[in-house]
Amino acid sequence: MKLALLLAIAISCSVYSSNMVAAEILPIGLFSSGSMVGWEVKSFERETNYSIEHFDNELVLKAVSDGAASGLFKKTVINLKEYPYLNWRWRINGKLPEGDEQQKEGDDYVARLYVIRSGGLFFWRTKALNFVWSSRGDIDNTWPNAFAPDNNRMVAVRSMHHKIGQWYTEKRNVYEYFKDWLGEEIVEIHAVAIMTDTDNTGGYATAFYGDIYFSRK
Template sequence: MTGAGTIATSLAAALLCSTVSAVDEVNVTDFENWQERSFSGNTEYTITTDDDAAPVLKAEARGNASAFYRQARIDLDATPCLSWRWRVNGSAPDSLDERSKAGDDYAARVYVVKRGGLAFWRTKTINYVWSASQAIGERWPNAYAGDNARMWALNSGNTNAGEWVSHSRDIQQDWQQAFSEDIDHLDGIAIMTDGDDSNSRLSAAYSDLHFSARASDGSCHLAGN
């Protein structure tokens, strides 16, 4: 069982709140400083580099699930924009009902976590996912955690499978849409490729994760653009 809320709550307990100072950009692609947490066996995570020597995290799940996470207090007033790129070999089976517990598997997900303090049940997370069948832009409560964990489809199906796809999200704006509340910081970020609920074999790669300030026009943009 790898419900996003269960994962978020477990990760929140592990996050030590090391503070990232306010700067214009925070690179969190330092995968050697990330940690793994198992939920149903272990996804195989391997740190490597691409042709430009940029760090890349490769993930392969064989019917199992573990998260790779970085503990940090991210100042969203200073750096609200999260950008990254990911690549999957193929999505989870499109027959899965991703709104159900039996279908809560994703070839790729990047999620941001805000702890609930001592009230661990108030821990919240947005899961940006490469969905098997949900339309791009669809949002829904996680089957395990309900409204405290919001799933958000950024890619869907096998369109662009095998290719690097880049994203940039304004976390403060997305948080307001997902939870109707303001947020000034995060307590961590995590990556997961998991296939335990459907016993699927899924693989992905992740790179170039950055938090940055908004552009002069108030928008978020991909790091380096």
């Protein structure tokens, strides 16, 4: 079982309201400041190691997975009508062997970022967009998650064709992705999660994540 399903139960019991400041951006992960405040670990099959490291003359989040599957998640309420864009930076130092990511035995990603809408007490209604670094095909491909096809939508932001050892800056309109997927307006999300996992393929992966934030435009 992957991160989003187990997070659903935890989030449903602890979603909180927040007063949104009328700013252009809403920080989620301030790794460049050396902070991991608010991020919690969820383990599934051994633990991916997450740590703040100096790399390329800055502080970033480093993830190392050796046949492991654990993630970091942060509970936060974001109004997607006001802040629809998810922004982040990431880099990988190697790729996983090409496999069938639509099957359970191939459902591993060297880097991924979740955006989660809680179903509240009805945790089976929880929905999660998974922005992933795919070990296969072209970018912008989407498919249902092998473990939870009704609850998780995978989106290939980077693929096997992109260079390793290079930083990439990403921006995705989460509001529009949810609308395209579910056919309805999703106004709020309730958590963001990071995961580098190799438990199904038994592989090894190293990824780096820069700061994460939502923006108005």
